[in-house]
Structures are given as C-alpha cells and as structure tokens.
Amino acid sequence: xxxxxxxxxxxxxxxxxxxxxxxxxxxxxxxxxxxxxxxxxxxxxxxxxxxxxxxxxxxxxxxxxxxxxxxxxxxxxxxxxxxxxxxxxxxxxxxxxxxxxxxxxxxxxxxxxxxxxxxxxxxxxxxxxxxxxxxxxxxxxxxxxxxxxxxxxxxxxxxxxxxxxxxxxxxxxxxxxxxxxxxxxxxx
Amino acid sequence: xxxxxxxxxxxxxxxxxxxxxxxxxxxxxxxxxxxxxxxxxxxxxxxxxxxxxxxxxxxxxxxxxxxxxxxxxxxxxxxxxxxxxxxxxxxxxxxxxxxxxxxxxxxxxxxxxxxxxxxxxxxxxxxxxxxxxxxxxxxxxxxxxxxxxxxxxxxxxxxxxxxxxxxxxxxxxxxxxxxxxxxxxxxxxxxxxxxxxxxxxxxxxxxxxxxxxxxxxxxxx
Numbered sequence: 001x002x003x004x005x006x007x008x009x010x011x012x013x014x015x016x017x018x019x020x021x022x023x024x025x026x027x028x029x030x031x032x033x034x035x036x037x038x039x040x041x042x043x044x045x046x047x048x049x050x051x052x053x054x055x056x057x058x059x060x061x062x063x064x065x066x067x068x069x070x071x072x073x074x075x076x077x078x079x080x081x082x083x084x085x086x087x088x089x090x091x092x093x094x095x096x097x098x099x100x101x102x103x104x105x106x107x108x109x110x111x112x113x114x115x116x117x118x119x120x121x122x123x124x125x126x127x128x129x130x131x132x133x134x135x136x137x138x139x140x141x142x143x144x145x146x147x148x149x150x151x152x153x154x155x156x157x158x159x160x161x162x163x164x165x166x167x168x169x170x171x172x173x174x175x176x177x178x179x180x181x182x183x184x185x186x187x188x
Numbered sequence: 189x190x191x192x193x194x195x196x197x198x199x200x201x202x203x204x205x206x207x208x209x210x211x212x213x214x215x216x217x218x219x220x221x222x223x224x225x226x227x228x229x230x231x232x233x234x235x236x237x238x239x240x241x242x243x244x245x246x247x248x249x250x251x252x253x254x255x256x257x258x259x260x261x262x263x264x265x266x267x268x269x270x271x272x273x274x275x276x277x278x279x280x281x282x283x284x285x286x287x288x289x290x291x292x293x294x295x296x297x298x299x300x301x302x303x304x305x306x307x308x309x310x311x312x313x314x315x316x317x318x319x320x321x322x323x324x325x326x327x328x329x330x331x332x333x334x335x336x337x338x339x340x341x342x343x344x345x346x347x348x349x350x351x352x353x354x355x356x357x358x359x360x361x362x363x364x365x366x367x368x369x370x371x372x373x374x375x376x377x378x379x380x381x382x383x384x385x386x387x388x389x390x391x392x393x394x395x396x397x398x399x400x401x402x403x404x405x406x407x408x409x
Binding site for chain 1: 197201203217240261268391
C-alpha cells in the first residue's frame with residue numbers, strides 16, 4: 001500500500017491533503033449516530049416519518065446527512081409482522097451518510113452468501129431470534145439505491161426525547177441484524 | 189461475470205462473526221487503501237462500475253482469501269495498470285520512474301474532496317422513454333451469463349417476481365463498467381418469493397428484493 005501511495009503521490013495523481021479530508025470525514029463525522037438520529041426523529045415525529053416514507057433521501061437531508069453512497073435512499077420499516085435485513089451480495093454497498101463505513105462482517109463472504117438464503121441463520125449468528133410467523137424481507141443492494149432499516153420503537157419509551165431514543169438505536173438495528181436496545185439498556 | 193464476488197446463496201463459509209467494538213480500520217494501511225482508492229477515482233479515468241469489475245476479475249481463489257481492503261487495493265492496482273497510469277516496473281521498484289500522463293481530471297484537492305463527499309455522485313438520470321413495467325407487474329429475470337460486468341446475481345436469474353417499485357432511470361453498469369457509455373435504463377425493485385429462488389424447502393416467510401435494470405427483465409409468461 002505504501003509503495004502504491006508513494007508512486008501516485010510522486011506522480012501528482014493524488015493529493016495528501018485530500019486523503020486527510022476523506023479519512024477525517026469517516027473517522028469523526030460520518031457514522032451510525034447519524035442514522036440513529038434519523039430513526040429517533042421518525043419515532044418521534046409522524047410528519048417526519050411520512051416524509052421519510054415518501055422521499056427518504058430528502059427527509060434524511062433535512063437532518064444534514066447525504067452525499068457519497070447515500071445519493072438515493074430508501075427506508076424499510078420493521079413492523080410486528082415484518083423484519084427487514086439489508087445486504088449487498090455482489091460487493092459492499094452500504095448507506096455511508098447514515099451508517100458510515102461498513103463493518104468487516106458486512107463485507108465478508110459468510111454474510112453476503114447467507115443473508116439471502118438463510119437470513120434467520122444470520123440473525124442467529126447475531127443472537128437474534130424472531131417468531132416463525134414473522135415475514136423476513138431481505139434487500140439485496142444490487143443497484144445504486146441504499147437501504148436503511150427503520151427498527152420498531154421499543155416499548156416503555158413513551159415520552160422519551162429524541163436524544164434519549166437515539167441512544168437505543170444500534171448500527172445493527174439499522175442493517176437488520178439486530179434490534180434496538182431495551183430501555184433499561186440505554187447508555188447513561 | 190460469474191466471479192467470486194457473486195456470493196449470494198453459497199454455503200460453507202461458516203457463521204457471520206460480529207466483532208464487538210470493531211475499529212473502523214484494522215491496520216493503518218486500510219485507512220490509506222480507502223482514501224487512495226477514492227482520491228484516485230477523482231482523476232476521472234474510470235467509474236465505480238469499472239472499478240467493481242476490476243475487483244471481480246480477481247481470480248476466485250485469490251478473491252475469497254483476500255480481506256475487503258486487499259480486494260480494493262488489488263482492484264486499484266489492476267485499474268491503474270490497465271489505464272497506463274503506473275507501470276509494473278514502478279510497482280516493483282516502489283517508486284515513480286516516469287512522469288504521469290495527463291489525466292481526464294487533475295488530482296482532487298482537499299476542497300474538491302470535501303465537496304465531492306458531501307455532494308456524492310448520483311447515478312440517476314433523466315428519463316428519455318417510458319418505463320416498460322409498473323409496480324405490481326409480474327416479471328421474469330433473464331437467464332444471462334455475461335463474461336463482462338452485470339449486477340444481476342446468479343441466484344436471481346431466470347426467476348419470476350413482482351415489480352414493487354419503479355426506482356427511476358439509472359446508469360446501466362453492464363455498459364458503463366466497460367466504458368461503453370452510461371446508457372441509462374429504468375431500474376426496478378423486484379421482490380421474489382424465497383421458494384422461487386431456493387426451492388420448496390426454503391423458509392416460507394422469506395422474500396428477497398433485488399434491484400433490476402430493465403434489460404434484465406421480461407414480462408412473466
């Protein structure tokens with residue numbers, strides 16, 4: 001890696017300052033806390049939820065999130081009957097502006113191979129078990145649409161502020177391999 | 189192409205292993221691989237579809253035993269060599285041995301990088317013809333096995349499903365990846381029953397939705 005970077009830098013094909021901007025962006029500013037804010041807003045504000053259903057890209061942009069690998073967003077909602085799970089079997093497509101860079105497991109052969117044929121097995125790998133009657137909807141990100149799962153709001157959170165709700169929203173709950181934290185597990 | 193990237197439905201890789209408190213990068217070079225890949229794309233010498241194709245041309249034994257940033261790095265090397273921006277002698281020497289040729293665009297500045305990340309590079313294009321399918325239409329995917337790039341995974345070829353959403357017109361990867369132009373086509377969200385994809389033993393509660401460009405589809409018979 002170092003050799004390739006040196007060659008490209010010596011040739012003037014890459015600019016070290018531009019690399020620093022990119023790394024700083026994904027290490028400090030863009031990550032799953034962005035998505036958690038979208039989810040918490042959707043849980044709190046029915047008008048926002050409607051806008052998210054109508055045009056997720058625009059609704060997410062209202063909170064200041066958008067750009068590379070999130071140009072055309074779709075939000076899929078979990079309900080008591082339906083659980084959604086997002087994968088990219090062909091590479092590693094992932095909604096960067098709301099979730100940041102994907103974890104290693106998301107890009108790995110076990111996840112990409114198994115999610116579309118045995119999603120309940122994948123959920124078991126994450127310690128999640130759903131009723132047999134729950135409909136499992138898997139979304140394979142084969143085009144340039146990027147999917148964000150809207151998990152169900154945990155019971156016992158009536159009257160909670162958006163900030164407090166956002167603390168329950170895990171990254172995995174927005175991919176579909178996890179569920180939001182229970183209220184008693186909320187970060188202090 | 190039927191390469192190692194097309195993993196959907198394969199078996200034997202073992203469990204998915206989540207990593208608690210996973211770091212964003214597992215080694216400093218991964219950080220550089222990400223940044224250099226995205227920065228070099230700013231030269232305008234290739235597009236994202238072409239880069240995906242470069243990665244999927246890594247031979248399966250090598251692809252499947254490489255980490256994801258190794259795949260990115262190998263794809264980048266292949267692309268830079270193919271575009272004549274570096275030479276094998278330079279990779280061997282670990283340094284530049286000649287001046288770079290002129291590129292489509294100059295190296296991204298810090299400002300241009302920030303603006304590019306914030307703006308993104310959407311692939312939706314204006315429609316120039318009517319969509320052939322509408323939500324609710326029953327469609328069948330073609331059984332195709334192109335030697336070039338495609339985004340129709342093997343597990344979803346020759347299968348019958350239902351159009352759920354008309355996404356709009358998007359750059360067509362099967363053309364764009366080979367520098368044959370964007371050739372934008374209508375793209376649809378198509379939902380398939382698990383049993384249609386995997387047979388009678390499949391989980392009856394499963395559906396899989398695949399985003400399909402119009403050339404992948406025909407009306408269901």
